[in-house]
Amino acid sequence: MLYIHQTTCISPQLSFSTIQLDQLQESVNNRLQVIEPAYEGIPNGILRRMGKAIRFGVGAALPIIRGAVASIDGIIIGTANGGMEDCIKFLNQIIDYEEGMLTPTNFVQSTTNAIAAQIGLLSANKAYNTTHVHRGLAFENALLDAVMLLKENTDAHYLVGGVDEISMYNYNIDYLDGWFKKESIDSKDLYQSGTTGSLAGEGAAMFLVNGNSENAKAKVAALHLLHTEDEQLVAKQLTLFLEKHLRSGEKIDVLLSGEDGDSRSLHYYNACENVLDKQATVARFKHMMGEYATASAAALWLACIILKEQSLPGHMIKYGSSSSNVNRILIYNNHKGRQHSFILVEKMK
Amino acid sequence: METVQLKQQLKKQIVEFLNLINVKPEDIKDDEPLFGAGLGLDSIDSIELIVLLNREYGITIQDPKEGRKVLVDINTMADYIEKHRTK
Amino acid sequence: MGAISAIGSSVTENRMALMQEKCGIGPLEMFVTKYASLLPFGEIKITNNLLREKLRAHEPGLTRTTLLALHACEEAIKDAALTATQLNSFDTALTGASTVGGMCLTDELYHDANKKENGSAYLSSYDCASVNLYLQQRYGINGIVNTINTACSSSANSILYGARLIKSGLAERAIVGGVDSLAKFTINGFNALHILSPDKCTPFDEQRRGLNLGEAAAFLVLEKEEAVAGKKIYAELTGYCNTNDAYHASSLSEEGDGPYLSMKGALAVAGISPADISFINAHGTGTENNDLAESTAMLRLFEKVPLFASTKANTGHTLGAAGAIEAVYSILNLVNQEVYTSLNFKQPIEATRLQPVQSYTKMPLQHVMSNSFGFGGNCASLIFSKTDY
Numbered sequence: 001m002l003y004i005h006q007t008t009c010i011s012p013q014l015s016f017s018t019i020q021l022d023q024l025q026e027s028v029n030n031r032l033q034v035i036e037p038a039y040e041g042i043p044n045g046i047l048r049r050m051g052k053a054i055r056f057g058v059g060a061a062l063p064i065i066r067g068a069v070a071s072i073d074g075i076i077i078g079t080a081n082g083g084m085e086d087c088i089k090f091l092n093q094i095i096d097y098e099e100g101m102l103t104p105t106n107f108v109q110s111t112t113n114a115i116a117a118q119i120g121l122l123s124a125n126k127a128y129n130t131t132h133v134h135r136g137l138a139f140e141n142a143l144l145d146a147v148m149l150l151k152e153n154t155d156a157h158y159l160v161g162g163v164d165e166i167s168m169y170n171y172n173i174d175y176l177d178g179w180f181k182k183e184s185i186d187s188k189d190l191y192q193s194g195t196t197g198s199l200a201g202e203g204a205a206m207f208l209v210n211g212n213s214e215n216a217k218a219k220v221a222a223l224h225l226l227h228t229e230d231e232q233l234v235a236k237q238l239t240l241f242l243e244k245h246l247r248s249g250e251k252i253d254v255l256l257s258g259e260d261g262d263s264r265s266l267h268y269y270n271a272c273e274n275v276l277d278k279q280a281t282v283a284r285f286k287h288m289m290g291e292y293a294t295a296s297a298a299a300l301w302l303a304c305i306i307l308k309e310q311s312l313p314g315h316m317i318k319y320g321s322s323s324s325n326v327n328r329i330l331i332y333n334n335h336k337g338r339q340h341s342f343i344l345v346e347k348m349k
Numbered sequence: 350m351e352t353v354q355l356k357q358q359l360k361k362q363i364v365e366f367l368n369l370i371n372v373k374p375e376d377i378k379d380d381e382p383l384f385g386a387g388l389g390l391d392s393i394d395s396i397e398l399i400v401l402l403n404r405e406y407g408i409t410i411q412d413p414k415e416g417r418k419v420l421v422d423i424n425t426m427a428d429y430i431e432k433h434r435t436k
Numbered sequence: 437m438g439a440i441s442a443i444g445s446s447v448t449e450n451r452m453a454l455m456q457e458k459c460g461i462g463p464l465e466m467f468v469t470k471y472a473s474l475l476p477f478g479e480i481k482i483t484n485n486l487l488r489e490k491l492r493a494h495e496p497g498l499t500r501t502t503l504l505a506l507h508a509c510e511e512a513i514k515d516a517a518l519t520a521t522q523l524n525s526f527d528t529a530l531t532g533a534s535t536v537g538g539m540c541l542t543d544e545l546y547h548d549a550n551k552k553e554n555g556s557a558y559l560s561s562y563d564c565a566s567v568n569l570y571l572q573q574r575y576g577i578n579g580i581v582n583t584i585n586t587a588c589s590s591s592a593n594s595i596l597y598g599a600r601l602i603k604s605g606l607a608e609r610a611i612v613g614g615v616d617s618l619a620k621f622t623i624n625g626f627n628a629l630h631i632l633s634p635d636k637c638t639p640f641d642e643q644r645r646g647l648n649l650g651e652a653a654a655f656l657v658l659e660k661e662e663a664v665a666g667k668k669i670y671a672e673l674t675g676y677c678n679t680n681d682a683y684h685a686s687s688l689s690e691e692g693d694g695p696y697l698s699m700k701g702a703l704a705v706a707g708i709s710p711a712d713i714s715f716i717n718a719h720g721t722g723t724e725n726n727d728l729a730e731s732t733a734m735l736r737l738f739e740k741v742p743l744f745a746s747t748k749a750n751t752g753h754t755l756g757a758a759g760a761i762e763a764v765y766s767i768l769n770l771v772n773q774e775v776y777t778s779l780n781f782k783q784p785i786e787a788t789r790l791q792p793v794q795s796y797t798k799m800p801l802q803h804v805m806s807n808s809f810g811f812g813g814n815c816a817s818l819i820f821s822k823t824d825y
Contacts, residue, residue, distance in 0.1 A: 044370040088549045094624045095546050099470035101403045107625035108686050112585045117812025120680040129680035134583040135565035141582045148604045169549035176555030227572050413630050
């Protein structure tokens with residue numbers, strides 16, 4: 001399918017300037033907010049206009065853009081809410097000033113394609129540039145887009161990413177809609193909560209992908225997208241997925257699960273664990289990254305790190321071993337109980 | 350308001366309104382070009398400054414092109430504000 | 437195909453209007469905004485209640501954007517005679533596009549974003565994905581579903597994505613398109629940039645003063661060549677390309693690099709040369725920047741610029757729907773072997789001297805190109821070709 005050659009992640013954990021996943025950073029006020037680095041390489045004239053999502057989205061992309069040895073043939077971003085903060089700021093202006101004279105920067109920066117556009121602008125990249133916004137499958141569609149492009153040209157290189165921010169505003173909307181915990185909770189207690197809702201998260205994970213295996217860090221061997229509220233169908237699709245993509249004798253070593261502490265979606269994760277029948281270590285990541293539409297991008301970054309280190313931090317493990325031969329990781333994630341994805345990630349031989 | 354005070358206030362407002370990074374109001378010279386070289390603002394900034402003039406000083410400039418004639422440097426802006434302000 | 441716009445509620449109505457040089461841009465009658473009396477818009481004169489009745493769509497939380505999308509999608513599915521089995525099959529994909537999503541509901545969004553209690557019925561309807569998630573559920577689509585937002589080129593990219601899903605074997609058929617409804621958000625946003633015209637827009641005219649916003653929805657059903665025997669076929673999508681102008685967040689470069697590269701790229705995919713293009717449905721918004729950049733790009737690419745016109749003078753700039761509805765219009769050009777008048781044109785841009793089509797004409801057409809260029813420099817070009825089926 002495709003090979004990951006470089007990957008970066010700006011997240012609520014120590015994942016960017018240094019990578020120290022053992023040092024679990026905990027939530028504050030039911031939110032897991034990113035640790036923003038000093039942004040080198042973004043001119044002040046441009047940085048001043050950027051809302052948070054664009055800032056850390058571009059920030060995560062820059063090391064890859066600067067470090068790329070070959071030209072980048074496309075920039076493909078998945079984001080559900082893009083610059084939501086700027087969006088609502090502009091909306092507030094509309095209401096507060098009764099549609100009078102308004103400043104345009106919030107509007108221009110609020111469009112979901114602003115992240116991909118800014119990356120293109122900063123790297124003077126005139127090639128393919130697109131933004132997928134299909135909520136919990138926005139990143140998966142971005143990945144699929146790259147898969148299709150690489151099928152036509154194996155040697156091309158694409159920057160693929162998933163970005164979303166917690167803004168006060170979309171937190172409010174999702175909170176009112178019941179997606180976040182009503183009670184105050186620490187991220188380390190997330191999975192024991194037994195209540196509805198999860199913790200808000202945010203982050204940007206970027207990947208330089210290509211069709212060639214040489215010097216690659218990991219392989220995305222298979223990808224599946226699904227819309228359903230039927231856990232039996234999820235289990236059935238997972239079974240078919242594994243039958244199709246695992247060769248005889250191969251097994252999943254780690255199930256990287258998007259379990260998010262929301263009691264209403266636990267049954268989907270249980271169903272997938274049952275399919276694997278205790279054959280795999282089950283690890284979770286949303287106590288680290290939080291719940292947001294493109295969290296699966298952070299999961300893919302984590303999978304790359306786990307494959308490289310051949311171990312995972314103890315706090316991620318639900319059951320199973322923290323270190324043994326990790327050859328194959330299955331990421332299963334669902335967003336709001338309806339959009340599901342399986343991503344099969346393999347270690348380079 | 351004294352012209353000197355107005356210019357100081359204006360510089361502070363510009364830095365805040367345009368969210369200028371690493372630029373202190375006192376760093377902006379009165380005759381430093383706002384656009385192109387100098388402060389390096391662009392066309393979106395010119396629209397934003399027109400909104401600033403409207404919100405802070407009650408001045409309405411309809412056409413951004415007309416606005417550019419006013420928005421040359423702090424001196425021209427202060428001059429225009431003194432002549433046209435309604436707030 | 438299915439389409440709804442300010443000039444008609446079906447593909448046939450839209451075609452009749454185009455032939456008769458009907459302009460759907462004028463004063464607002466339903467949408468409430470401070471600008472109602474100041475600016476003209478391409479408003480669809482059908483209320484949400486009427487749409488809900490007609491489409492039997494009474495679920496809570498359905499925005500106008502979703503209703504318009506449903507209207508066009510319904511027409512397209514019926515036109516393609518897709519069976520329930522085909523709709524529910526795991527190899528039927530759906531890609532839609534929108535830039536506004538549920539943000540047309542300014543007051544509800546303001547409340548839900550800022551207030552701590554009493555959320556509205558629209559809490560899960562604000563994002564662009566909500567439109568296609570509804571369509572997915574309504575039609576039971578089990579294949580790949582996606583939503584794209586690349587500003588004004590959104591639905592062109594949606595068509596491109598659906599085509600590639602089929603090409604790579606990930607889908608047998610794809611329902612592709614886009615939608616946008618009028619919203620205070622976009623009205624005020626474009627107005628803040630001073631690119632809304634106080635008059636009906638005049639694409640490619642020297643005196644052009646900006647664009648008019650419009651609302652629309654259009655969907656097309658794409659199937660691969662091997663599957664179409666015995667079916668009614670309108671045209672073949674032979675070329676497509678997406679590029680970025682990489683110049684500025686909200687305007688195109690003077691030389692029109694992005695547009696030039698996307699047109700050139702589409703020709704390469706189609707395997708044809710510039711001289712083979714019979715007609716271009718231009719992006720032609722009527723803004724000073726776009727029309728000049730687009731004209732410059734056309735002059736760079738084509739030794740002899742083909743006939744071209746902008747239908748935005750009929751419908752307004754329909755943002756997320758533009759690429760799709762103009763794809764429908766390009767296909768109508770091909771099927772009926774005709775070109776429509778580019779309205780309100782009087783005087784060519786001095787720097788380019790290019791003149792769009794100025795009267796309805798029947799003529800042989802083989803390949804029609806449709807262009808969509810947007811904010812963020814996102815450019816897309818599609819080429820539709822006449823088929824022998």
